[in-house]
Amino acid sequence: MGEWIRIIDLLQVNHTIESIFTSEYDNETEYFFDVKKAGQVFDDWAYASNMYTYISSLVVVGDNGKVIRYGEDVGRLNVEELLQKDWARKIDQSNGELVxxxxxxxxxxxxxxxxxVVSLTKKLDYGGSQALVYISFKSQFFFDKLNTKHDPNNDLFLLDSHNRIVYNRDPSLINQLYENHLNIQSKGYSMITNQSGEKLLAARVTISNTGWSVVETIPYKTLTQGSTMIFKVTTIVFLLSFLVTGFVWFLITSRIVNPIQRLTRTMNRVRGNEQIVRVEIQSNDEIGQLNRNFNYMMERIDRLHQDNLREQAEKNDAEYRALQSQINPHFLYNTLNSIRWMAIIQKADNIREIIEVLGRLLRNTIKMNDTIIPIRVELELLRDYIQIQKLRYNDKFEVEFLFDEEITEYQCIKFILQPIIENAIFHGIEPKEGRGTITIRLFIESEVLWIEIYDNGVGMEQEVLNKLLMANDKKGSIGLINVHERIQRTFGQDYGLFVESECGTHTLVKIKQPVITSIAEGNDD
Incomplete structure (x- = not known):
């Protein structure tokens, strides 16, 4: 029943339908097109729910004289005669309730x-304008809902408020007045006798808010049939079950429980961190098999533990290489993007120069397979990248290098400076008004190599700074996170990136790594 109430609720809240009964039309063409829209709304609803296949007629009549029709029988329905029915004259007394x-x-x-058909009606209030909705749906609806949902030995009647039969498995009784010859209580249960002299248990329940009721009758003999036989069978089964259970329990105690307890004590030793334990139960049954499988499992665990240690070391190496490889496509994308903007902004005047620098940069990057490279080579790659960016940004910034020349012969991880410079340009210098300066300083302090990248750009807020190196946070920088993780995976948690920034003034990124004098030394670390 609730499905039909939901259909009326949809009519109440749909703006397309509401507009038909609240609008003042200058001509019938506008009204015609709005009715077409309403028809599309019904079609959309019918596509989403099979309830609309049961609708015989749906008519909405507004106090402005406008009418909406839907249903397979609505074309043959006379709306004027419909409004002359007794229920139509009484609907004003319903206070907006469903009838x-x-x-x-x-x-x-x-x-x-x-x-x-089964019908219902209601007054709809559209903010000062009212409309009467009438829905009639096929009685087949109740056959489809109820015909397979009750015992075939029982008889079910669905009665409307006038005591007419809405549903019974016998279609010939539909719309017939239900004569209460069974003398059933208005609500409750009764033991009655039908016209054939058969005893029946009858129940009647009233459906709230509708005045409808449901009557079901059950032959009394089906309730008591076989009860004596069920009692005898139940008693015999209980006695046999008791005897069998006692015998089985004896077997379980002597042959299963004790060995299992021994096995359990051995397993508890495993919980006590004993790595190699064995249990000896000499039997060929399931308990013996369980014992042998347990011993095999312990041997496998020991082997798997050793394998896991080896695989973890290989995994760390693979993760390191994967992190390092991420930087190449990231950089290539941004560089090619720079070329595209150069072509647009500079009208291709500097394309040859930027491509030459890019070719040299990519060639040097690809041919170097070592993880650890001299700082001198890293700075050469960085200068090529800076030249590309200075061309792109029309010399918006300058770069200063501060270091002693002998430091360049030490080793560092490949491609750790470019992501930081890229971050300084894109997020620090580019938003800044006027030219900016990036200072790169290298120095050694207490056997630690420090590389500082300072820019006088726009800086960043403390919240962004706190999340900058968090790999699981979307606000983190992919390039900086990549460099930070590669350094820590290579040299340990004491090394990596350290970032300081003040919003509106500057950003300082410090790279900390041990002093490495050769590639072999870096790989050993």
């Missing part, structure tokens, strides 16, 4: 398909 008319003959002129 179930009940089952009746179809008001449509020709109703050979749906001779009987």
């Amino acid at each position: 179930w008319i009940g089952i009746h003959e179809n008001y449509a002129g020709i109703h050979y398909r749906n001779p009987y």
Whole structure:
């Protein structure tokens, strides 16, 4: 029943339908197109729910004289005659409540398909304008809902507020007045005798808010049939079960429980961190097999533990290489993007120069397979990258290098400076008004190599700074996180990136790594 109430609720809240009864139309063409839109709304609803296949007629009549029709029988329905029915004259007294008319003959002129329909009606309030909705749906709805949902030995009647039969498995009884010859209470249960002299248990329940009721009768003999036989069988089964259970329990105690307890004590030793334990139960049954499998499992665990240690070392190496490889496509994308903007902004005047620098940069990057390279080579790659960016940004910034020349012969991880410079340009210098300066300083302090990259750009807020090196945070920098993790995976947690920034003034990124004098030394670390 609730499905039909939801259909009326949809009519109440749909703006397309509401507009038909609240609008003032200058001509019938506008009204025609709005009705077409309403028809599309019904089609959309019908596509989403099979309830609309049961609708015989749906009519909405507004106090502005406008009408919406839907349903397979609505074309043969006379709306003026419909509004003259007794229920239509009384609907004003319903105070806007839903009124179930009940089952009746179809008001449509020709109703050979749906001779009987169930109807309901309600007044809809559209903010000062009102409309009367009338829905009649096929009685087949209750056959499809109820015909397979009750015991075939029982008889079920669905009655409307006028005591007419809305549903029974016998279609010939539909719309017939239900004669209460069974003397059933208005609500409750009764033991009655039908016209054939058969005893029946009858129940009647009233459906709230509709005035409808459900009556079901159950033959008394089906309730008591076989009860004596069930009692005897139950008693025999209980006695046999008791004897069998006692015998089985004896076997379980002597042959299963004790060995299992021994096995359990051995397993508890494993919980006590004993790595190699064995249990000896000499039997060929399932317990013995469980013992042998346990011993095999312990041997496998020991082997797997050793394998896991080896695989973890290989995994760390693979993760390191994967992190390092991420930087190449990231840089290539940004560089090619720079070329594209150069072509647009500079009208291709500097394309040859930037491509030459890019070719040299990519060639040097690809041919170097070592993880650890001299700082001198890293600075050469960085200068090529800076030249590309200075061309792109029309010399918006300058770069200063501060270091002693002998430091360049020490070793560092490949491609750790470019992501930081890229971050300084894109997020520090580019948003800044006027030219900016990036200072790169290298020095050694207490056997630690420090590389500082300072820019006088726009800086960053403390919240962004706190999340900058968090790999699981979307606000983190992919390039900086990559460099930070590669350094820590290579040299340990004491090394990596350290970032300081003040919003509106500067950003300082410090790279900390041990002093490495050769590639072999870096790989050993």
